[in-house]
Amino acid sequence: MSQPNRFSVQRWKELSASGIFQIFSEKGIGKDGVRAAVGQFREIGRTNDDRGLTFSAVTQLASTIYCLRAFAASDTQSRYLPAAEDGTSIGGHAITESKAGSDVMNMSTTATLEGECYCLTGTKRFITNGPIASTLIVYAKTVENGIDRGLSAFLIQTDWFGVHTEKELQTAGLRGSPIGEVHLQQVRVPMTNRIGHVGAGLLILDQVMKREVLFAFAANIGEMEQLVENSVRYSNKRKQFGVSIGSNQLVANRIVETQIAIELGGALIESIAARIDGFEDLTIPVAAAKIFISEANLNATVNAIYVRGSNGYLVSSELPTYLLDAVPGAIYSGSNDLLRTKIATLLGITS
Numbered sequence: 001m002s003q004p005n006r007f008s009v010q011r012w013k014e015l016s017a018s019g020i021f022q023i024f025s026e027k028g029i030g031k032d033g034v035r036a037a038v039g040q041f042r043e044i045g046r047t048n049d050d051r052g053l054t055f056s057a058v059t060q061l062a063s064t065i066y067c068l069r070a071f072a073a074s075d076t077q078s079r080y081l082p083a084a085e086d087g088t089s090i091g092g093h094a095i096t097e098s099k100a101g102s103d104v105m106n107m108s109t110t111a112t113l114e115g116e117c118y119c120l121t122g123t124k125r126f127i128t129n130g131p132i133a134s135t136l137i138v139y140a141k142t143v144e145n146g147i148d149r150g151l152s153a154f155l156i157q158t159d160w161f162g163v164h165t166e167k168e169l170q171t172a173g174l175r176g177s178p179i180g181e182v183h184l185q186q187v188r189v190p191m192t193n194r195i196g197h198v199g200a201g202l203l204i205l206d207q208v209m210k211r212e213v214l215f216a217f218a219a220n221i222g223e224m225e226q227l228v229e230n231s232v233r234y235s236n237k238r239k240q241f242g243v244s245i246g247s248n249q250l251v252a253n254r255i256v257e258t259q260i261a262i263e264l265g266g267a268l269i270e271s272i273a274a275r276i277d278g279f280e281d282l283t284i285p286v287a288a289a290k291i292f293i294s295e296a297n298l299n300a301t302v303n304a305i306y307v308r309g310s311n312g313y314l315v316s317s318e319l320p321t322y323l324l325d326a327v328p329g330a331i332y333s334g335s336n337d338l339l340r341t342k343i344a345t346l347l348g349i350t351s
């Protein structure tokens with residue numbers, strides 16, 4: 001199976017049938033559910049070549065299913081969860097705007113309370129699943145009776161009046177994961193579709209992002225396992241100077257480095273998943289895991305190409321797509337630069 005150039009409905013159906021979206025209904029949203037999801041995403045990463053699809057599935061489970069189960073009222077859950085959990089409805093979350101990327105609080109999308117509805121206006125960018133989504137969790141600055149109430153989360157349906165999700169952005173990698181713009185023009189959202197308390201948006205986003213990081217980078221661990229398997233096979237088969245290239249320790253070490261990252265990154269993700277519903281603040285370990293695994297994954301793809309020599313640089317080897325898919329790992333779910341800055345701040349380093 002090779003990576004398709006666009007979202008595959010058939011593969012989404014197959015992934016949904018595997019039960020990945022039902023994991024929280026079976027195991028709960030606490031550590032048992034998170035550990036099970038982490039294990040399943042690692043396996044999906046190891047066995048599935050469509051890394052874009054995997055990323056879309058991570059978004060569905062974290063941004064929509066976890067968010068609804070953890071924070072939505074029971075009536076909202078019963079209206080939206082069944083379709084999200086059987087995969088017939090695709091979801092995503094909309095935070096980023098053209099002038100508000102890392103600086104989330106600079107967003108200009110507003111939700112103004114008018115009678116029984118909020119009126120949402122703004123434009124979101126780089127929204128995973130946006131072009132194929134039936135629902136989106138939109139984060140917006142909330143104004144009630146003229147008073148700024150902070151960031152809140154709202155579930156919108158993309159078939160509602162004033163919602164436009166048609167504009168797809170062409171990315172270099174993760175081609176199986178559609179990403180796009182979301183335009184909201186005075187979209188009327190019933191109060192019941194606000195997720196969680198008014199002003200709780202940042203808190204909700206923090207919890208959602210922690211899950212997104214664990215699932216996405218558990219999948220990266222599985223993807224690195226694929227690279228190791230491929231590189232071991234190739235380095236044993238390919239002969240130069242009359243011996244297999246793997247017998248040269250410089251070549252072997254390119255593979256060993258990836259295995260070290262698998263062991264360390266995999267253990268860190270599992271350890272965080274086991275601690276997720278305790279009282280410990282996991283901000284630093286989650287940021288550390290995200291930085292470590294995304295950068296190790298990028299190195300792993302480069303090393304896998306180098307082990308193959310020029311053959312690895314051929315499009316037909318598929319390895320260049322692994323490289324392009326690994327690059328955005330340092331950007332999404334909080335850029336690595338920003339996370340390093342956050343760790344420094346939490347350590348008490350003053351600027």
Ligand SMILES: Cc1cc2nc3c(=O)[nH]c(=O)nc-3n(C[C@H](O)[C@H](O)[C@H](O)COP(=O)(O)OP(=O)(O)OC[C@H]3O[C@@H](n4cnc5c(N)ncnc54)[C@H](O)[C@@H]3O)c2cc1C
Nearest residue numbers: 093094095096101102126127128328331332335337338341
């Ligand atoms: C594949 C992919 C999927 C995505 N999916 C979603 C999604 O589903 N929903 C959504 O809302 N968004 C999504 N995004 C958007 C993503 O969250 C943003 O791109 C990210 O927050 C960074 O914002 P920016 O691109 O505007 O970069 P900017 O904020 O403009 O930053 C540019 C560079 O400057 C650095 N930088 C900026 N400020 C600082 C600072 N204070 N300290 C250190 N470095 C800094 C950054 O690290 C970065 O390298 C996705 C992005 C990608 C690539």
